[in-house]
Amino acid sequence: MSRRGTARRGALTVIAGLLMASAVVRVAGTAGPAFAVGAAEEPAMSETVEPAVCGPEDTPAALIEALQEREARVVAREARIADRMQAMAVAEAEIEEKIAELTEAEDSLAALLALANSAAEDDLNRLTAVYENMKPQDAAALFEAMEPAFSAGFMGRMRPESAAAIMTNLESQTAYLISVVLAGRNANAPTE
Numbered sequence: 632m633s634r635r636g637t638a639r640r641g642a643l644t645v646i647a648g649l650l651m652a653s654a655v656v657r658v659a660g661t662a663g664p665a666f667a668v669g670a671a672e673e674p675a676m677s678e679t680v681e682p683a684v685c686g687p688e689d690t691p692a693a694l695i696e697a698l699q700e701r702e703a704r705v706v707a708r709e710a711r712i713a714d715r716m717q718a719m720a721v722a723e724a725e726i727e728e729k730i731a732e733l734t735e736a737e738d739s740l741a742a743l744l745a746l747a748n749s750a751a752e753d754d755l756n757r758l759t760a761v762y763e764n765m766k767p768q769d770a771a772a773l774f775e776a777m778e779p780a781f782s783a784g785f786m787g788r789m790r791p792e793s794a795a796a797i798m799t800n801l802e803s804q805t806a807y808l809i810s811v812v813l814a815g816r817n818a819n820a821p822t823e
Contacts, residue, residue: 759785763793771800779805783812 762770762785774782774797786794786809798806 755784755788759788762797763789767793767796768800770797774801774809775805779808780812783809783816787813787816 762773765773774785777785782805786797789797798809801809
């Protein structure tokens with residue numbers, strides 16, 4: 632530690648000591664007369680002092696009335712809380728009933744969607760079978776009229792030999808467009 636830091640600490644200690652000494656002198660000089668004045672005002676122990684009499688008539692009645700009012704407020708509040716709890720129980724039961732109805736409706740909708748998807752899949756399989764069983768040149772005429780993406784969907788579902796027979800009867804541009812759609816259908820599918 633430096634010499635300057637030690638000097639500062641010493642000066643602070645001296646100042647603190649002087650302040651404490653000043654406080655002791657002031658308290659000792661003024662406290663004595665104050666204690667003497669307070670002692671003179673105290674009644675002597677030999678003197679009898681009459682206890683103050685409280686009015687028992689007024690205090691208990693007012694206290695009882697205040698307690699009864701408070702109890703009435705508490706009872707009213709408890710009744711409001713009970714009513715609110717009853718309303719909440721009714722609302723909760725209604726909510727649970729609605730949730731059960733919604734769950735049932737969701738299950739019904741899921742079954743309906745599954746049925747619709749199955750029916751659509753059955754329709755596509757049946758139509759694909761019809762195209763496969765047609766004469767290749769007749770089926771090719773239909774495929775020429777279709778959009779390439781739409782006809783590629785059917786071509787992808789057909790047996791390879793049926794699809795090949797139809798493709799040979801298509802115009803080269805239409806066959807090319809259908810081939811591009813078929814080749815690119817799963818190009819962006821994840822490999823892992």
